[in-house]
Amino acid sequence: MSAVPTTETTGTTTRPGTALPSLAAVYRSRAGVELKEFFRQRESVVFTLVFPVLLLVVFGAVLDYDLGSGVSFTQYFVAGVIAAGILGASLQNMAISIATERADGTLKSLYGTPMPRSAYFVGKVVQVLAVTVLIIAILLLVGAVFYDVQLPSGADWLTFAWVTALGAAACTLLGIAVSSLARNGRSASATVTPIALVLQFISGVFFQFSQVPVWMQTVASLFPLKWMAQGLRSVFLPDALAAQEPAGTWELGRVALVLGAWCLAGLVLCVLTFRWQERGTR
Numbered sequence: 001m002s003a004v005p006t007t008e009t010t011g012t013t014t015r016p017g018t019a020l021p022s023l024a025a026v027y028r029s030r031a032g033v034e035l036k037e038f039f040r041q042r043e044s045v046v047f048t049l050v051f052p053v054l055l056l057v058v059f060g061a062v063l064d065y066d067l068g069s070g071v072s073f074t075q076y077f078v079a080g081v082i083a084a085g086i087l088g089a090s091l092q093n094m095a096i097s098i099a100t101e102r103a104d105g106t107l108k109s110l111y112g113t114p115m116p117r118s119a120y121f122v123g124k125v126v127q128v129l130a131v132t133v134l135i136i137a138i139l140l141l142v143g144a145v146f147y148d149v150q151l152p153s154g155a156d157w158l159t160f161a162w163v164t165a166l167g168a169a170a171c172t173l174l175g176i177a178v179s180s181l182a183r184n185g186r187s188a189s190a191t192v193t194p195i196a197l198v199l200q201f202i203s204g205v206f207f208q209f210s211q212v213p214v215w216m217q218t219v220a221s222l223f224p225l226k227w228m229a230q231g232l233r234s235v236f237l238p239d240a241l242a243a244q245e246p247a248g249t250w251e252l253g254r255v256a257l258v259l260g261a262w263c264l265a266g267l268v269l270c271v272l273t274f275r276w277q278e279r280g281t282r
Contacts, residue, residue: 026115030123038093038127048093048131052085053138059206060147067208069240074147076241078139079232080205083167085135087225090128090168092196094175098124099188102179102278111276121176128172136164149236156235159252163235166259167228173266174224180273199225210244217246224262231255 021029038044059081060074067076101107110120143149152160178195182188200206202216203226209217220226234242234250242250 023116023119026119027122030115030119031126034123034127035130038097038131044093044097048085048088049135049138052081052088052135053142055084055206056081056139056142057146060143067241069238071237071241072147074143075149075236076208076233077206078143078147078149079236080200080203080229082136082139082164083203083225083229083232084200084205085139086132086164086168086228087171087196087199089131089135090171091175091178092192093131094124094128094172095178095182095192096188098176098179099182099184099191102275103182103184103186103188105277107275108277124176125172128168132164132168152235160232160235163228163231163255163259166256166263167224167231170224170259170262170266171228173263173270177266177269177273180275184278199223202226203229205229208244209246221246224259227255227258231259 056074056078059077063073063077065073067073098107107120111117140149140151144151178192179188182191199220202212202220203209203223204212204220205225209220209226209230212220217226230245230250231252233245234252239250242248245251247254
């Protein structure tokens with residue numbers, strides 16, 4: 001019997017002689033491409049990785065006072081700045097990069113290749129996870145070494161992990177959906193960054209959430225950043241400070257419920273809004 005011919009995919013063409021790569025290999029390859037592209041873009045690296053660290057350094061040095069129960073402002077602030085870092089690595093970075101790739105024709109080109117469409121999104125998710133882990137590691141290191149931030153212990157690490165995972169997932173999906181709001185690649189940053197900054201201000205990232213006007217607290221509670229910051233505060237702060245939260249407790253059950261709901265809502269929005277090319281193009 002004669003051998004069955006196989007093919008090899010190269011770019012948008014296939015050639016006989018070699019078997020097609022497995023789906024796992026395609027996913028790994030795409031993830032590698034996304035990571036290389038991110039770390040080659042200095043602006044993205046500086047804004048996504050360095051900006052949260054600068055926030056911690058500046059606010060930690062300037063606002064060095066006691067909140068009560070022996071808790072410094074930096075101990076309180078580190079939860080918010082980690083949440084802001086996750087938001088930047090997921091929603092902001094995802095929305096801007098996808099809008100740019102849609103505008104310059106990258107998405108249209110990828111759409112026309114044999115690459116499974118799911119590989120593109122897997123690559124983006126891996127990039128977000130890698131950058132998120134790196135941001136958190138840097139912030140925890142800087143906080144512990146220079147500001148005596150007390151790190152979580154015991155079961156608090158589990159809470160830290162699921163709040164981070166749910167928050168990153170929700171913000172990543174929202175970032176994919178929000179990318180469709182930008183009219184073109186050049187306007188992506190101007191469209192997305194103000195949204196992120198407003199959410200950070202009303203969600204208690206830069207100061208105590210109890211100091212935010214009640215109507216702003218109500219608006220913030222509609223979005224995932226407030227709940228992500230609240231869940232992270234529960235692992236960095238003593239239970240005595242839970243009384244300063246709007247409900248008087250950490251509400252971890254509601255944190256999980258809201259972030260999970262945003263994951264589902266973000267997925268639906270992605271399906272409804274994602275486009276492989278700009279409006280009006282063929």
